[in-house]
Amino acid sequence: MKAGSLTVVGTGIQLVGHLTLAAKAWIEQADKVLFAVADPVTAKWLRSLNATAESLPYNTNNQRRRETYCEMTEKILAEVRQGLNVCAAFYGHPGVFADPAHAAIKQARQEGFRARMLPGISAEDCLFADLGLDPGKNGCQSFEATDFLIRQRKFDPTSALILWQIAMVGNLSFYQPGGNLHSLKILTEVLNRYYDSEHEVIVYEASVYYPVCEPVICRVPLARLPETEMTEVATLYVPPKSPAPIDREMLMRLGMSVSVEHKKEETSQWKTTNKL
Numbered sequence: 001m002k003a004g005s006l007t008v009v010g011t012g013i014q015l016v017g018h019l020t021l022a023a024k025a026w027i028e029q030a031d032k033v034l035f036a037v038a039d040p041v042t043a044k045w046l047r048s049l050n051a052t053a054e055s056l057p058y059n060t061n062n063q064r065r066r067e068t069y070c071e072m073t074e075k076i077l078a079e080v081r082q083g084l085n086v087c088a089a090f091y092g093h094p095g096v097f098a099d100p101a102h103a104a105i106k107q108a109r110q111e112g113f114r115a116r117m118l119p120g121i122s123a124e125d126c127l128f129a130d131l132g133l134d135p136g137k138n139g140c141q142s143f144e145a146t147d148f149l150i151r152q153r154k155f156d157p158t159s160a161l162i163l164w165q166i167a168m169v170g171n172l173s174f175y176q177p178g179g180n181l182h183s184l185k186i187l188t189e190v191l192n193r194y195y196d197s198e199h200e201v202i203v204y205e206a207s208v209y210y211p212v213c214e215p216v217i218c219r220v221p222l223a224r225l226p227e228t229e230m231t232e233v234a235t236l237y238v239p240p241k242s243p244a245p246i247d248r249e250m251l252m253r254l255g256m257s258v259s260v261e262h263k264k265e266e267t268s269q270w271k272t273t274n275k276l
Helices: 021-029 040-049 062-080 099-110 123-131 145-150 181-191 222-227 248-253 260-275
Strands: 005-010 032-036 085-090 114-117 140-144 160-164 200-205 216-221 235-238
Touching: 005 021, 005 062, 005 099, 021 040, 021 085, 032 040, 032 062, 062 085, 062 099, 085 099, 099 114, 123 160, 123 200, 123 235, 140 145, 145 160, 145 181, 181 222, 200 222, 216 222
Parallel strands: 005 085, 005 114, 032 085, 140 160
Antiparallel strands: 160 235, 200 216, 200 235
């Protein structure tokens, strides 16, 4: 392996409180820290942990989004190529909606450098906690909103549906306030093929920056989604419309002759026992 390494970490959604001990240790011991975070307070705090910390280049010109991501990746690699142990910190989970993080790790490895990514707390983790959602209960499907539409993604309406970046649907550049009404109407129209207009959905925004801030949990009928206020970090959660039917033949093949309810109870008890 060449001298120099890259460790990509996440700062989580909330300031300080979501940073893992492992991520903090890598930030503190790095020869160079580069970051892309959502607020100046977090940036200041990162500089207090490591005096070398500096922001990655970020141009919000809508026409230069991909170019900006390439510049961020190249900045990270330039430091690694100097033989430095570099720590790149990204907002939330560094592997979620963070193209430069993945690109930098891939390129570093191709050039013979050690590179790794440490997990961080994402908006999805916050959503599960704030909405009381257990993805293991009915299953959970997750798509980026624009991708969901243009690729006609197949999904199961009897399972939970999460659509990310709904305020950006139909927009491949940076967020423009109030510019997505038409696209949200199209998203609502597509969802109406599977859910009733009165089906309650949730526009969710995680509590960002500080623990004292409350998350945004706006419950509205599906028909009112286009007129709902939201910011660029908004996520749409669509609850299952009904329980999925049980395949009785499969129950028999699996030897599950007792009631499903009893089996679920046994499974829950088994999990609890094995966690002790």
